[in-house]
Amino acid sequence: MKILVCIKPVPDSESEIAIDDSKSWIKEINLFRMNRFDEFALEEALSIKDRDKNVKIDVISVGSAASKDVIKRALGMGADSGILIYTEDPGYISPYMTAGYIASYVKEKSYDIIFTGVMSEDYMHGQVGPFIAEMLGRPCASFVVKQEILYDSKCVYAEREIDGGLIEAVQVSLPAVFTIHSGINKPRYPSLSNMLRAGRTEIEIIDSNLISFPVLKQKIMLLTVPEKRREGVVLSGSVKEKAARLLHILSEKAFIN
Template identity: 45%
Template sequence: MKILVCVKQVPESEAVVSIDKDAGWVDVHDTSVFRMNHFDECAVEAAVQIKEAFPGTTIHIISVGPERSEVVIRRAIGMGADHGTHMVTPGDGFVDPSTLAGWIASLSEASDADLILCGAMSEDLMQGQVGPLMAEYLSLPCATAVVQMTIMPVGEGVHVEREIEGGYREAVALQLPALLTIQTGINQPRYPSLSKLLRANKLKLNTLYVDAMEDSAPLQGVRRVTLPRKLREGVFLEGSASQKAEQLLTILSDRSFLTVL
């Protein structure tokens, strides 16, 4: 079985972000830590578990992003994937998700894959679009927010459970090739092994260069970015930790959530 897993590098959730000078997009402060999107990590883990159960399976990793995002491909290989392709973008700017999906879908690793796994969304942009759009490009059946999957005997495809609202799950049978987007909680991603990481660091990745600026007709664009509106007053308590604690106790007891003497 050939599996393609799409991974993205994202800033840590505590990263310091600001609005760039013409309010066109987001600047991530350069001291921030970047890592693999957590949803994608779960997708890599799911692929590695299939490889362990079905010897002969190969896993190819694709990531689209600036030069520094190469490390997430190597990390995925360290977790147990075999090869990787890096589509290098000039920067971190917004790319229309259909443009991005089209880039990945054009790879032979995408059209040859029996199974394509993506994260359910990226933690930074939270669009949840690249997976389903690629499925549409490649005319594949697609299930999103997958929390459980079973590869069936040859010819019977893959059975998955999707998470839906209210504590329900939807069981779906898909013929292969198929595309699945993976929800967190499906597994606990492993740490890369040292020996595999050493191999990953020596491995030559396929490198391609892409540029969203050459996309003459993006379907959507960013008009501007702003800081979110404050929905409540949001009083920031000041002082030392114990001073803040005293203030909080007063506030909570004034509102009779707590009784203090």
């Protein structure tokens, strides 16, 4: 069985995000980590491999240098090999483009399962997985919170989280695409032996310019900083002063006695 896991680097939630001079993208960020949802997706693949050593896991990322680092981390967690679809432009890549690159790569291969995170933490589109499935004409289960391979019937039983505390259970024939939600497992840390192996493993690099597919025209015209929707009084002074001030406000409003 062959599994492909799609991963991407994201800036941390506490990173400073500033708009650049073009006003349509952000200033360069240096610190990235693996998208948390992708860690869950990768862990799901690794746990399948734990039970069956014949499973081979590839990870794929669309991007530049930061993508290389998350591929290395994925190898350190236990993936077998990594593919980078290299794009020179560090700007915004729409989910349709990302999916198009990955689907073009997958067309030539024979993956039984493709896992993606349910969305990326930074762009929050949630579209790459469903797009890949559609482009390949394969079934897709999104927002998966539990999955089990039914080897006899070449299916996956998957539970999806839909709204309002509801779970939708589906049986999906392989090959198929699954977008994995958070909380489905506890992603492992890279192991030392795997990290050493990752250091020696060559990442397959594919030039994105060599991949072509029909493009849907969509672009970011402008980035803005969200407006304040409430008063947003910022307390000033030392920690102690701020604490006293907040306490005063809360007792004035009779939240405390």
